[in-house]
Amino acid sequence: MRTAAVVTLVLSAVAGVLAPASADNGIPTTWQSNSGPAEVQYVEQPFTDDGGVQQVHVSLAPQSSTPGAVVVSFASSTQSDDAGVYYREDGAKEISFVSAKVTSYSHTTNENGGTYTSPYLYHALVEEVSTNCTLRYEPSLQSGQQPAELSRAVRVPPLASAFGGDPNQSMKLALIGDLGQTSNSMQTMDHLVQDEGIAALLVMGDLSYADNLDERWDNWGRLFEPVLDNTPLMALPGNHEIETDAKDGVSFRPYAHRFQNMPNCQNGCGGFDENGWKANMWHSFDLGSAHIIHVSSYHKYEPGSPQYMWLDRDLKAVDRRKTPWVFVNLHAPWYNSNVAHQGEYQSYDVRRVWQPLVCDSRVNIMFAGHVHSYERVLPTCDNTTVNSATGVTHINIGDGGNREGLYDYWLPGENGRAAPVWSAFREGSYGHGVLDIRNATHAYWTWHRNDDGEKMARDTTWVVNQVAVEAAQEGQRGQDGVGQGPTLVNNFFSVHITFLPLLLVLMLAAYSAFVTVVLLRRRRGERDYDRLTELTATDKV
Known part of the structure; x- marks a missing residue:
């Protein structure tokens, strides 16, 4: 500051x-x-x-322009038909120039005791800029006086999703x-x-x-x-x-x-x-x-x-x-x-x-x-x-x-x-x-x-963002084969596909339990048979 x-x-x-x-x-x-x-x-x-130049601010540009465009605004007590902005992307060697349009206004109020006349207000549309880059720039009142360096910089946002x-x-x-x-x-x-x-x-x-x-x-x-x-x-x-x-x-x-x-x-x-x-x-x-x-x-x-x-x-x-x-x-x-x-x-x-x-x-x-x-x-x-x-x-x-x-x-x-x-x-x-x-x-x-x-x-x-959440859920359902409408057949297969891993686990667990029970019963039967044979041999049956 x-x-x-x-x-x-x-x-x-x-x-x-x-x-x-x-x-x-x-x-x-x-x-x-x-x-x-x-x-x-x-x-x-x-x-x-x-x-000289004062009151510089940057804003986003009309979307009829290229996606990375910005507007550089500045003021000066000097009127110039050659005013504009020198600029280049960070890392580029060539410096470009774009002209600014100029406006001013008069404002009559009781508070200021008369009529106020604004400085000359310049607005330059900088279009030839890539998205997601650092733009270095310098406002100028003369198009033929390229500065030795561009002292100002603004970060141009990435390409908006609306444009790809x-x-x-x-x-x-x-x-x-x-x-x-x-x-x-x-x-x-x-x-x-x-x-x-x-x-x-x-x-x-x-x-x-x-x-x-x-x-x-x-x-x-x-x-x-x-x-x-x-x-x-x-x-x-x-x-x-x-x-x-x-x-x-x-x-x-x-x-x-x-x-x-x-x-x-x-x-x-x-x-x-x-x-x-x-x-x-x-x-x-x-x-x-x-x-x-x-x-x-x-x-x-x-x-x-x-x-x-x-x-x-x-x-x-x-x-x-x-x-x-x-x-x-x-x-x-x-x-x-x-x-x-x-x-x-x-x-x-x-x-x-x-x-x-x-x-x-x-x-x-x-x-x-x-x-x-x-x-x-x-x-x-x-x-x-x-x-x-x-x-x-x-x-x-x-x-x-x-x-x-x-x-x-x-x-x-x-x-x-x-x-x-x-x-x-x-x-x-x-x-x-x-x-x-x-x-x-x-x-x-x-x-x-x-x-x-x-x-x-x-x-x-x-x-x-519930709109995006619902869209993502709908997209997931579409990938699972539910995107053609809420039919009973689709819902049936959707439910079974969704719970298929769980069903497989349960089936394996049930089969394992079944095998265990069978083996335990077989072992118990073998023990009972051996016991019966022993008792028969000793005439206790």
């Missing part, structure tokens, strides 16, 4: 007083938010602008929600980088907590550059990304310009279309053996809405034989036993509308943020019944380090229970999660809390 100065700022509760959003943006006209304490710790990254990779491949994902830019945020990220082999960092919204103070987006990008330039960042929008423009009513503008990777638009994706390109509001991507879906809690979600129809298509398009794991990530959690953020329709009504899609598709896990605490929910699909075979596991990780503080007040369960029947673990502490996918059927989840300055594994559990 770079050295950062910690300063105390007094902030107004911006998130609770957002102007109504324009219906043209596809955003509901009203929404509810809880605002945290005003006095917070804010980490400011020392910075002197020399006109191994469905049993292992993979680690790091997950954070409501990160912010405080000393707690720094501690969370410092702990995260101690986990080796992270394929990507997934953030469940509320990234910077800029809250219309746009310079904080720039500070956030510089603050976490030492992590995000070597770990692919995959983000989704939260309520703190809404940031409605006071002049034209457009929302999500800073987020949309800064995160333009849009991994999969083959089934349609996006949100509002401001400048001829679709905003990165919802999307999906394949990583390892998983299909990962990011959706927005703050765009229209009803049946017939663009997001609903996209989600329905995307879920139905997943081939679980190739891609055994499916995760759906969003900001507002569907299941939450914390006192905070109760009664918000972005949680309960979105759940009512989308839960049939998610449960019918047998999604494995849903990750969320928003509530500033940690909670793991047992597999469920109806708010009352725990069903490990068909339910969806929900994990809320809105404890990344935000400026509003932690929520550690909890609701009791029914009938005198300390917690709802579906709540497995809950705690109001900062931290992050790691999902370690071991194979097609099992993944190991760990929540690490930032307790006493040490990374601690506070909650762990195995997640069993």
